[in-house]
Amino acid sequence: MTDAREVSAHPLRKRAQWCSVALGAAGAGLAGVRAVYAGGLLDVWVAVGLLFALLGIVCLYAATTRVSADAHGLHTRTLLRRRHIPWSGIADLRTYIQYGRNQQVHRVSVLLRDGRTRRLPLPLSASSGDRPAFDAELDALRAMHRRSGAPESGHVPVISNRAAGRGTAVPALLCVLLLAGAGLAAWLVPVVGAEKEAWTSAVPCTTGTPPAERAECLSTQHAVIARAEVSRGKQSSWLYFADGRPLERLGVSREGARGFHAGDEVELTVWRHRVRVVTAEHHVWREHFTGAGEAAVIAALCALGAGYPGARLLLHRRGRRLPDDEVLPSALPFAGALAGTAVWLLPFCYVHPMGPAGSPTALVWAAAGAPATLGMFAWAWRATRIRTPGTPAAGTGVPARERREKEDVFLAARFLEHTDYNPNGFGTHIVLGDGPPAVTPHPGPGRFAARRIPVERLSVTGVRRVRGSDGDTVARSWHIAELDDAGEPVRLAAAPADLTRILQELEAGRRTAPAVEPGPSV
Numbered sequence: 140m141t142d143a144r145e146v147s148a149h150p151l152r153k154r155a156q157w158c159s160v161a162l163g164a165a166g167a168g169l170a171g172v173r174a175v176y177a178g179g180l181l182d183v184w185v186a187v188g189l190l191f192a193l194l195g196i197v198c199l200y201a202a203t204t205r206v207s208a209d210a211h212g213l214h215t216r217t218l219l220r221r222r223h224i225p226w227s228g229i230a231d232l233r234t235y236i237q238y239g240r241n242q243q244v245h246r247v248s249v250l251l252r253d254g255r256t257r258r259l260p261l262p263l264s265a266s267s268g269d270r271p272a273f274d275a276e277l278d279a280l281r282a283m284h285r286r287s288g289a290p291e292s293g294h295v296p297v298i299s300n301r302a303a304g305r306g307t308a309v310p311a312l313l314c315v316l317l318l319a320g321a322g323l324a325a326w327l328v329p330v331v332g333a334e335k336e337a338w339t340s341a342v343p344c345t346t347g348t349p350p351a352e353r354a355e356c357l358s359t360q361h362a363v364i365a366r367a368e369v370s371r372g373k374q375s376s377w378l379y380f381a382d383g384r385p386l387e388r389l390g391v392s393r394e395g396a397r398g399f400h401a402g403d404e405v406e407l408t409v410w411r412h413r414v415r416v417v418t419a420e421h422h423v424w425r426e427h428f429t430g431a432g433e434a435a436v437i438a439a440l441c442a443l444g445a446g447y448p449g450a451r452l453l454l455h456r457r458g459r460r461l462p463d464d465e466v467l468p469s470a471l472p473f474a475g476a477l478a479g480t481a482v483w484l485l486p487f488c489y490v491h492p493m494g495p496a497g498s499p500t501a502l503v504w505a506a507a508g509a510p511a512t513l514g515m516f517a518w519a520w521r522a523t524r525i526r527t528p529g530t531p532a533a534g535t536g537v538p539a540r541e542r543r544e545k546e547d548v549f550l551a552a553r554f555l556e557h558t559d560y561n562p563n564g565f566g567t568h569i570v571l572g573d574g575p576p577a578v579t580p581h582p583g584p585g586r587f588a589a590r591r592i593p594v595e596r597l598s599v600t601g602v603r604r605v606r607g608s609d610g611d612t613v614a615r616s617w618h619i620a621e622l623d624d625a626g627e628p629v630r631l632a633a634a635p636a637d638l639t640r641i642l643q644e645l646e647a648g649r650r651t652a653p654a655v656e657p658g659p660s661v
Contacts (some may be wrong), residue, residue, distance in 0.1 A: 146279045148206040148261040160202060163195010206261040208283045213249065215259060226288030228252050232281050233296040233304075233464065236607070242266060245273055247280065248298060250291075250463070256304075296464035297607035301615060304463025307455050310448035317445035324438035328492050332431030341410055354411050360385050364403040364419075367396045378417065389414055391424050398422030435492035436485050443484070446477045450519075458525060466605040468523040469615045476515035483508035526635050528602040528618040547572040549583040552633035552641060555609060558624065560590040569633075571644050594648035596625045602638070 170188030200218045207214045212225035228251055235248035235258055245264040249257045264273035277295065284290050298304045337355070344356035363381040370376045376396035378389045385407065399405070399422060408416035417424045450473035458467045487504050495501035552569040554561040566578035570586060577589035601621045605613050613619075613632045620631040620638055633641060 144209060146208040146276070146283050148259075148276050148280075150201055150204055150261060159198035160195045163192050163198065166191025166195065204260045206259050208280055210283075210287045212287075213259070213280075217260060224249065224251070224257075226284060229284065229288055229290075231291045231296060232277065232284055233298055234277065234608075235298045236300070238300055245270065247277055292462075295608060296462070298464060299466075299607035299611065301466045301611065302464050302607040303455065303458045303461040303467050305455075307452055310451045314445045314448040314452065317441045317448070321438045321441035321445065324434050324441060328431050328434045328438065331429045331434050332492065335428040335430050338410060338415070338428055356410075358409045360407045360409060362405055362407055364399050364401055364405060366401045367399045369393055369396045386414070389417070391417070392427075395422075395424035398424070431492035432489040435488035439481070439484055439488045443477045443481055447474055450474070450477075454523060457523075461525070461604075462606075464607045466607065466609075466613075466615050468525060470523070472519035472522040473516070476512070476519045479515045480508075480512045483511065525604075526616075526618070528604055528635065547574070547583060547586065549579065549581075550633060550637040550641060551582070552631060552637060553613070554578065555613070555619075555630040555632060556628075558627075558629060560592050562590075566590070569641055571641065576641070576644050576648060592645065593624075594645050597629070597645055597649065598623045599642055599646070600628075602642075605632070 166188040168188070170185045170192060203216070203218045205216045210226075212223055212227075213229065215222045215224075229249055230252050231250040233248045233250060235246045237244040237246060242265055247259040247262060249259060251257065262273050262276040264270045281290065281295065296304075341355065341357050344353050344358045348356055362385060365379040365381045368377040368379065370393055375390040376393045378391055378396060378399055380386060380388065395417070399417070399419060403419045403422075406418045407414045408418070413426075415426045447470060450470040453473075454467050454470055458465070461467070483504070487501070487508065491498065491501045491504075495505055548571050549568045550571065551567065553564070554566055555564070557564055560566075561578050565580045568579050568582050569592070570577050570579050570583065570589060574586065576592045576594060577586060578592060579586065579589045581587070599620060600623050603619050603621065605615060605617055605619055609619060609630065609632065614634075616634065617632050618635050618638050620633075620642055622629040622631055631638070631641070
């Protein structure tokens, strides 16, 4: 696959794709023959043939796709176009993760010098089985880039859904749509409020009511139920009337349809040319009128719902100076602030849909809720600030005598690599205090199943924020300490304050531990 001159990436399962192309060609032929001899396109075999033809076109596109790299740059070839990108115009090659329903698709993303990005059609990985081949092809492309270009990063950036380099089109579109829904619902508040008020104040028509005004009063008609059709899902239920008079059928709720039976004599109340009430001897159905309070609640829900994607956009804006593969803080604190705001805002909108309007109770209600919302959002803003990591200074650890006198303290932390003291990534906590630092699979108490950390082998090479390559299981607010374990790189993840304390203890233990004699060479 690789040599010093050229790197090529070909699609997987190429033989199966060409078989699908042949099947698609046969389907296209079948569709053409059936369309000619069956006399039209409305034929089952024509539809089946067109479906196979479409599948063949998709497989033909995949089978003819090719990506190669040489000393001059990247070359991509698809069924419709060819493209060449010189190494001088490429800033970096990254891993871009697309999230499906039950899988993650890894692709190669090209960062250009002008800041734009392009995703290559190959190589790609859709399962853990073909992930090693994908990593090998990406490493080969990056090696070619290092020889012929000037990459910006020495590691492989991974652009996950939590990374700063992820696009913001989806949250922006969702925010705009929800705000538009909130505006529409707010515009309807006085409309539906006036309609419900008119229905509530409507009176029966009299003989002296002019014909032009009879739509605003209540008129009655008699009818007989022919049958009642109760729907099973959320569809409307129907009342059918005998002889189709005064109308053929009327859509009602499912509960309303259950109370009527064939042969029931009913009285229909008509308002604004529509039947609003159906009254029988034993059952009454009334049409539900949406009130101003309900419309105001819908508007508030849409506005609060737009706040979460808006918070994601805000966090992306705050992290615009971060590297593309660094993880942004979580927007959950803003979601908590929005939920806390909904506790007081939704009842307020339902009771006072048109605003306080000088009501003392409403004014006190709003005056108490608004500062609470401001406080919650100020807390969310502080909780999502981007903390800059730092390496603890040497000599700041707790002395060994004081450590022995302390009780054990369990701190949530994880070594991300499999080591002899963290086999199969079993550790979830690090215990400090009465004894040497150790990795445990539990938060205590006691050192059951603990494995001692060989502090004499470890040295800190740097502390950084979480990257996409660290995986989705590491909390966004944690920091990563990069350690050297006797020549092997090891990553330790923990909350910033806990990580600082752990590194201080490791440094203090390393300074007080006896020197390790090197073993005989083999």
